[in-house]
Amino acid sequence: MTSDLYREQLLDHYHNPNNYGVLEGADVDVEWDNPTCGDKIHLTAKLDAEGRVAEVMFEGHGCVVSMASSSMFTERVIGKTPEEVAAMSLDDIQEMLGGIRLSMGRVRCALLPLNALKRGMDAS
Amino acid sequence: MTSDLYREQLLDHYHNPNNYGVLEGADVDVEWDNPTCGDKIHLTAKLDAEGRVAEVMFEGHGCVVSMASSSMFTERVIGKTPEEVAAMSLDDIQEMLGGIRLSMGRVRCALLPLNALKRGMDAS
Amino acid sequence: MALDVQAIRQDFPIFQREVHGKRLVFLDSAASSQKPQAVIDAMTRIYTHSYANVHRGLYTLADEATTAYEDARGKLARFINAADTAEVILLRNATEGLNLVAYSWGEQNVGAGDRIIITEMEHHANLVPWQQLAQRQGAELAYIPVTEAGELDLDVLPGLLADGRTKVVACSLMSNVVGTLPPVTRVAEMAHAAGAIVVMDGAQAVPHQPVDVQTLGADFMAFSGHKMCGPGIGVLWGRRELLEAMPPFLYGGDMIRTVKKTYAQWNDLPHKFEAGTPPIAEVVGLGAAADYLSALGMDAIHAHEREMTAYALERLAEVDGLHVIGPGADRRGGVAAFWMEAAHPHDIASIVDAEGVCIRAGHHCAQPLHECFNLPATARASFYIYNDEADVDALIAALHKVNRLLQR
Amino acid sequence: MALDVQAIRQDFPIFQREVHGKRLVFLDSAASSQKPQAVIDAMTRIYTHSYANVHRGLYTLADEATTAYEDARGKLARFINAADTAEVILLRNATEGLNLVAYSWGEQNVGAGDRIIITEMEHHANLVPWQQLAQRQGAELAYIPVTEAGELDLDVLPGLLADGRTKVVACSLMSNVVGTLPPVTRVAEMAHAAGAIVVMDGAQAVPHQPVDVQTLGADFMAFSGHKMCGPGIGVLWGRRELLEAMPPFLYGGDMIRTVKKTYAQWNDLPHKFEAGTPPIAEVVGLGAAADYLSALGMDAIHAHEREMTAYALERLAEVDGLHVIGPGADRRGGVAAFWMEAAHPHDIASIVDAEGVCIRAGHHCAQPLHECFNLPATARASFYIYNDEADVDALIAALHKVNRLLQR
C-alpha cells in the first residue's frame, strides 16, 4: 500500500504537477483545506457554454497524495457536467490514482481536489 | 460467607430481636434508612448523667443482617461515651456479628444501627 | 429455530466455574450479561495484533485499528437497522447516551414552561437526566402512570399532549423490573403528532429482541454493550437531522474540525459526539457481540426468553408467599421481579447465592416504579440465551430454602 | 535500575508481529501505548471468572467483581498518591475528566467577567472545554504564550492574575507535541495566591514519571489509562472538598442515594460522578497496568525516556533538512515532533511505516500550538518503556529514505 503511494507515477505528478497555477477569469474559484494536516488547495476552473468543465488549474501545498491527486484531477475532470462531477466518488479517485486502496487516514487527502471542485461548482 | 450470615445466632436475633420498641422520654430519637434496599430503623436511646448510653431500643424492618445487627447493637453500646460510639467502625460491627467478613453489598445493612446512633448523638 | 442452550453455554468460559461448589446459575443478565469467548478473543486480538489509537494515524497498525473500530460501528448500525452508520455514536454506557440527549438536545430545545413526559417505570438513567433538565430549564416533568398490573396507563397521554407544550417523550422499550413491553410505537405516533420528539431507552430491548430504529418511531435510542454480551460501553443512535442540529456535548480531540484560540468548528457525525480516545478494543468486542447474537438470531433469542419467562412465572407461583410484580408472561420480556412475605430481598439474594444462583436484590435503579408498588426493594431474576429450565428449577429450589430458613 | 527493554518487550505480545515484513518499531505511545500480557490477562480473568455488574449485587460473582473494581481504584489512588481513594473518579478518558471539571465546577464557579487562563501548548482536551465554558458564561479566556523554544512564557502570568478575576488556571504537565515539562508547581503557587484553582492535564505525565498529587499543587488532574499500558478509560482526580461541593455531571444509576419523582439526592464520592455501569474489566485492567509500571519503577521509566530522548534528538539532527521543535532533551519528556523541508508529515509517516516504524503525523490535537510555530502539522515520534536505541536507529534510517524519495 505504502509502496503504491510512492511509486514513480505519483511522485512525478508531485514533483511536476500538471496545470499548476491560477486561471484568469475563471468561473469557479475556490480554496479548500484539510485542517487535520494542513493540505491546502486553490482551484480555478472555466466552464464551457453547456456548463462542462473546460479548463482547470490548481495551486497549493500538501502531501504526495493530495498534490498528485490534484494534478491528475485537473485532467480527469475535463468535459464533465456538474452532475457528473457531483457523482464522482472516492472509488473514481482511487481508480484515477492507479487503482490503489487508500488507508482511512489518506482518504481526505486524495479527495481534496474533488471536494474543492464540488464546493466551487455549488457556489458558482 | 452466606452460611455464616444465616446461622442460628443471627436468625434468633432476627426472629426475636432484643430491645424492640420505642423508649419513652428518650434523649436520642432518630430514623435512618438505606434507600438502596429499604432497610429502615427508628432508634431511641437514653443517656446517663455522663452522657453514656444507658438504654437503647429499636424498631424497623429490613434484612437479617440489618435487623440482627440492630438487635445485638442495642446491647453492645450500653455504657459507651459519645466518643466511643463515634470511634466504632465496621470492624467492631463485624466482630459483634460473630467475626464474619461482610460482602460489600451487605456493609451498609450491618452499619444501619451504628450510623443511626452516630447521627442521633450528633443531633442531640 | 430454538436455541441450543447447552452449546451456547460452551461459548461462555465463565460457566466452567462453580460457586460455593455448585453449578453457576446466572440469572442477572438484566444488570449485565456474561461474555462469549468470541468477544473476549476479538478484544485480545486487537491488543495482541492491531492496537493503536484510531482516526489520526497513518501507519499500518493505526489503519488496522481504525478499520476494525469503524467496521464494528457498521455492525452495530446493521444490528439496529440504522439508515446511516454516522448515526451510531459510541459512548461509555446507555446512561451517557441519555444524558447526551438531555444536555445537548434538551438545553437547546426545552425551555421554561415546556413539558417533558416520561413514565413511572423508567430506569434512573432515563429519569434523573430529564428531572434535572426540567429543573435547570424551568420546564414541567410529567409522568405516564403505571397500573397495578405494571402496564403504562396511556389514557393520560392525550390530555398531556393536547396543549402542544410537550417537547419530548422519553420511554423505555422494556422495563428492567416488571419486564413490561410498552406500546412504544403508539406512544411515538401520539408524541410526534403533538410535535414532540421521542427518546427511547433500549437498554433492555436491544439485547433481547429484534429492534429496527427505522420503524420504531424513535428519534433517539440508547442501549448498553455490556447487556448484550459485549464489554462496558454504550451506544446512542439518533436521527441524522437532529444530531446535526445539536451542539457537541464533550469537547476535545477528534470531535473538532478546526481549533483556533478563540473558536472551534466541529467535525462531522459521528465524531462530533466522540471526544477523546474511545475504548477501541471494547468497540471491536461489541461488534463481535452483535455478530454473535445475529448468528443465533434475534427472533430465536426472543422466543427462547418468552418460553423461559412463561416457565419461570409458572414455577414461581409454587413458592409459598412469593409475589411476582408486573404483567403476564405474554406481555413481558425476560425478567421477573418478586417479593416474599417471609424474607427481605437481600436475604433472598444471599441465600440463593449459597446454592450457586445469582439474582439481584434492591430497587434496580427504579425507585419511583417501586413506589408504585409500595415496595422499597424486590428480588429479580432475568433470563438470557444461556439460561434454561434447569436454571429456573435451581432458583425455585433455592427459594424454597429461603422459606425454610426464614419462615416462622 | 535501568530498564531491561528486551525483557519488557517480551511482556507485550504485539511485538511478536511484523509490519510489512519488518520488525515493529512502535514510536507512537504518546497517542496510545501498547498493552502487556498482564493487563490483557487481568481483563480476561474478570470475563472468564468473576464478571457481574458492580455495586448493586449481593451474590458472590458480583462481590468479586466489585472488590476487583474497587481494589483497582485503590491501586490508582496509590499510583498518584491520592490522600483519599474516593478522590479517584473512573471515566471514559482524560477528555471526559477535563470536561467534567469544566461543566460541573466551571458552570458553578465561573461567571461573566471572570477569567480562565490556559496555555498555548494545551491539547484540545484541555483547551476546547475551557474555550466553550468561557463562551457560555461570558468569561474571558487568556493564554500563557509559548516561546520559540517551546517553553511557557510565565512573564505574563502575574499581570493576568493581578486583578483577582481569574477563577481557574489549566495547564498540562507535559506537552504531547514539544514535550515541554512546564514549571507547574510554580504556576500553581501563583494561581493559588491569586485565588484561582488549578486543573492539570496529566495525560502525558502520569504514564512516564512519578506524579504525587499531594505535592503537585493541582486541585484537579486528569489522565488516560490507554497511554499507560491500560485499556481505553480515563481517570479524574480531584480534591475532596471541591468534588463534594460540585453538582453531579451525568445522572443515572449508582450516582444517586434516593430518587423521587420530583427530586433526587446524590450518592457519596466517588460514585456521585460515575453514573451507570462502568467499564468493569477495563478498570481492573488499568489497576494491573499501574502494578506493572510500579514494578518497573516510575523513576527508572523516567530516566530511561530521558536517555532515549537525548539520543533521539542527537540522531535526528543528522537528517538533512529536518527540524525538531521544542526544548532540549534536558527540559522535555519522551516526545520529538519535527518537520522536514522535503516532505509533508503525512508522507514522512507513510514512508517510514513501510520500514515498520510507527510515528504520527498531523496537529496531534494541538492546533493553536502548531500555529505558534507556523506549521499546520508535524511528524512525531514518542518513546516508552519498550523502546530502545535500535528503535531510534530504525527511525533515522527510514527518515533518510524519506529524503531519498522526496528530495529533489
Ligand SMILES: Cc1ncc(COP(=O)(O)O)c(C=O)c1O
Ligand atoms: C496532553 C494530552 N491531554 C489530553 C489527551 C486526551 O486523552 P484522551 O484522548 O485519552 O481523552 C491527550 C492524548 O490524546 C494528551 O496528549
Ligand SMILES: Cc1ncc(COP(=O)(O)O)c(C=O)c1O
Ligand atoms: C432499562 C435500563 N435503562 C438504562 C440502563 C442503564 O444502562 P448503563 O448502566 O449501561 O448505562 C439500564 C441498566 O442498568 C436499564 O436496565
